[in-house]
Amino acid sequence: MSKSTHFFGQPIYGQLIKLLDKSKILQFSRNHGGERYVKSFDGFTHLLTMLYAVIMRFDSLREIETSMTAEVRKLHHIGIETVPRRSTLSDANSRRSEKFFEDVYHDLYEENKSKLTSDSRRNGTEEWVKRLRIIDSTTISLFSNLIFKGVGRHPKTGKKKGGIKVHAVIQANEGVPCDVQFTSAATNDSFMLVPSKFSDKEIAAMDRAYINYEKFEELTERNVVYVTKMKKNLNYEILFDFMEMTTEGKMEYREQVVVFRKGETRHIARIVTYVDIKRGKQPKLVSLLTNDFDMRPETIVAIYRRRWQIESLFKQIKQNFPLRYFYGESANAIKIQIWVTLIANLLLSLLQSSLERRWSFSGLATMVRIVLMYYLNINTFFNKPDEDLKMMLMEAAEPPPKEVISS
Numbered sequence: 107m108s109k110s111t112h113f114f115g116q117p118i119y120g121q122l123i124k125l126l127d128k129s130k131i132l133q134f135s136r137n138h139g140g141e142r143y144v145k146s147f148d149g150f151t152h153l154l155t156m157l158y159a160v161i162m163r164f165d166s167l168r169e170i171e172t173s174m175t176a177e178v179r180k181l182h183h184i185g186i187e188t189v190p191r192r193s194t195l196s197d198a199n200s201r202r203s204e205k206f207f208e209d210v211y212h213d214l215y216e217e218n219k220s221k222l223t224s225d226s227r228r229n230g231t232e233e234w235v236k237r238l239r240i241i242d243s244t245t246i247s248l249f250s251n252l253i254f255k256g257v258g259r260h261p262k263t264g265k266k267k268g269g270i271k272v273h274a275v276i277q278a279n280e281g282v283p284c285d286v287q288f289t290s291a292a293t294n295d296s297f298m299l300v301p302s303k304f305s306d307k308e309i310a311a312m313d314r315a316y317i318n319y320e321k322f323e324e325l326t327e328r329n330v331v332y333v334t335k336m337k338k339n340l341n342y343e344i345l346f347d348f349m350e351m352t353t354e355g356k357m358e359y360r361e362q363v364v365v366f367r368k369g370e371t372r373h374i375a376r377i378v379t380y381v382d383i384k385r386g387k388q389p390k391l392v393s394l395l396t397n398d399f400d401m402r403p404e405t406i407v408a409i410y411r412r413r414w415q416i417e418s419l420f421k422q423i424k425q426n427f428p429l430r431y432f433y434g435e436s437a438n439a440i441k442i443q444i445w446v447t448l449i450a451n452l453l454l455s456l457l458q459s460s461l462e463r464r465w466s467f468s469g470l471a472t473m474v475r476i477v478l479m480y481y482l483n484i485n486t487f488f489n490k491p492d493e494d495l496k497m498m499l500m501e502a503a504e505p506p507p508k509e510v511i512s513s
Contacts, residue, residue, distance in 0.1 A: 112482040117184060118478050118480055118482055122454075122484065123184065125214060125217070125453065126150075131150050132148060134149065134213070135152075138203040140203060152195075153207070153449075155174070156195075164428065166431065170433070171190070171191060174189045175189050199436070203438070204438050204441035207446060211452065214449060219280055222280040222456065223280055236278075236279050237307060238412060239284075239309065240312070240412070241273075242312065243274065246270050248432075270288055270440060271291045273297075273298040274286050282451065285303070288444070295315040296316050299316045299318060306328065308330050310332045310333070311332075311409055312333075313413070317340075317395070319366050319371045320368075322373050322397060323372075333394060333398075335395070335410065336377065336395050343367075346361075346362065348361045361377070363376055380403065429443070429444070454467065455467070457470065458470055461489055473488070
């Protein structure tokens with residue numbers, strides 16, 4: 107059979123990590139003391155090893171070492187000279203600071219975020235999408251409650267599970283976190299809402315866990331719009347009440363201007379109530395709280411619905427990368443694995459946005475995992491992955507060569 111139409115002199119993995127600057131990454135590691143007393147397993151090799159592990163969805167250090175041993179002849183093409191042992195990787199995950207991986211993520215994001223915003227398939231046509239920042243958190247359960255404190259009461263039987271909470275902020279037209287913080291699962295979400303981090307005319311969308319009148323008032327003073335879901339037990343005084351009706355005489359939107367008082371804080375806001383209709387479920391009233399008094403009610407509703415983008419991101423990360431099992435038991439090792447997962451997610455998102463062919467993220471992540479160490483051109487293969495199959499079918503359809511009978 108003839109050679110693949112997508113043959114390339116470097117594995118897919120080597121092409122995927124082209125965006126990583128080795129010299130800059132090693133400097134990040136030195137800044138956090140990660141290169142002291144290091145002979146061969148430097149910060150760059152550590153990062154590449156962990157990236158390989160999370161993209162391949164390995165669940166243990168043994169799997170990582172065994173797989174890399176099988177690929178030993180290809181490793182030097184991606185910058186790894188020797189196969190790291192389990193003990194070496196375990197020690198590095200305990201010793202090298204997770205702040206190094208945080209620096210790598212933020213540098214990679216800052217250098218390439220314009221490529222994400224240029225993808226028209228990811229962005230909406232609404233003017234406000236470019237100004238929208240979404241805040242939320244997700245909890246990753248752990249077996250031990252000693253590392254990160256779990257949330258809720260202790261069970262009557264058995265031990266309480268711990269959990270690490272990942273707080274994230276994303277730009278709606280980028281789809282990846284621009285700010286990430288880790289806490290124990292017991293930490294309240296509202297600490298992540300920092301008004302000073304928002305710019306003039308930006309929009310913040312969040313769920314009701316972030317309601318804080320003092321911070322809402324500060325956002326208003328900074329000319330930042332927020333949209334959040336109402337809690338049922340809020341106390342307020344109604345200053346204005348208006349209802350929009352459909353031609354059939356049913357409520358379409360209810361708008362209220364209200365004032366909240368807590369201590370010395372007095373905050374005036376707008377409540378937009380609408381009927382949420384989902385297929386197969388009973389219609390229900392949903393009330394949204396905002397400090398914007400100019401946008402149409404349907405725009406406020408559209409902004410809040412866009413908040414689900416961050417829920418989809420959390421689901422995407424948990425479904426496509428290994429976050430049920432960790433390669434170390436220390437808090438540092440757990441955070442390293444999450445940071446590397448975010449780096450892998452960012453690299454695949456950049457690949458997805460660069461391709462002409464439409465890929466679902468899960469489909470692309472699966473295909474990358476299958477061909478990660480194949481010598482294929484990453485752009486031509488993922489844009490036209492069926493070219494090799496067509497060639498094979500054409501060759502199979504050709505009649506076999508006639509046997510020459512010597513006289």
